[in-house]
Amino acid sequence: MIIIGIDPGYAIVGIGVVEYVGNKFKTLEYNAITTPAGMPTVERLKKIYTEMTMYIDKYKPDAVAIEELFFNSNQKTAINVAQARGVLLVAVANKNVPISEYTPLQVKQSVTGYGRADKKQIQSMVKMILGLNVIPKPDDAADALALAICHAHSNKMNNMLGMNGVR
Numbered sequence: 001m002i003i004i005g006i007d008p009g010y011a012i013v014g015i016g017v018v019e020y021v022g023n024k025f026k027t028l029e030y031n032a033i034t035t036p037a038g039m040p041t042v043e044r045l046k047k048i049y050t051e052m053t054m055y056i057d058k059y060k061p062d063a064v065a066i067e068e069l070f071f072n073s074n075q076k077t078a079i080n081v082a083q084a085r086g087v088l089l090v091a092v093a094n095k096n097v098p099i100s101e102y103t104p105l106q107v108k109q110s111v112t113g114y115g116r117a118d119k120k121q122i123q124s125m126v127k128m129i130l131g132l133n134v135i136p137k138p139d140d141a142a143d144a145l146a147l148a149i150c151h152a153h154s155n156k157m158n159n160m161l162g163m164n165g166v167r
Contacts, residue, residue: 001155002028002059004097005148006052006066007140008088010080011035013048014140017059018130020152027130028059030141041080045087052091064092065151067143068101102150107143110150122146 001021007014013033019026033051035044056064066089069082092099102110108117111125123135123142129149136142 001063001152002061003148003151004055004059004061004064005144005146005151006064006088007143007147008067008069008081008085009140010044010077010084011037012138012140013052013084013088014138014142014144015052015055016136016141016143016145016148017055017061018145018148018152020148025130025149025152027132027145030136030145032138032140041083045083048084049087049091052088053095056092056095056097061097063151063155064097064099065147066092066099066101067107067147068103070104100151100154102147102154106154107146107150110153111146 002019005016016030017028035047105115109115112121126142126145127135
């Protein structure tokens with residue numbers, strides 16, 4: 001199973017691609033889609049859509065895992081991130097790839113076993129689980145890999161319980 005994890009953002013979208021077979025993970029790629037601050041909103045969203053489509057075409061994933069939005073106090077940032085997340089969802093939906101959404105709490109619990117894990121704990125576990133030599137950078141890519149790991153664990157549990165397709 002090939003899974004693309006997406007940490008949605010407006011300036012930086014984290015991308016993590018893993019292959020999960022049995023209980024083994026193989027990291028295929030981690031990276032970020034970046035958009036510069038001076039670029040018009042429509043152009044930034046178009047760049048996010050185009051690059052996400054390229055990742056889907058390149059890896060032909062079986063599933064995509066994306067983080068649910070956590071709204072902070074900055075409304076402008078929240079709106080921009082929500083727009084970018086919508087563009088990401090449309091890019092995935094247009095390629096008919098199943099999408100699963102996870103809260104930060106679900107990701108933390110799945111990757112570290114602890115719902116209040118901090119960023120360093122999550123990054124260390126991502127490095128360990130995936131057998132990487134270094135913690136993935138940027139942080140958004142590490143978060144995207146954590147989402148892919150979370151989905152693999154969740155999907156495995158759903159298969160064991162006979163609940164696939166139930167969301």
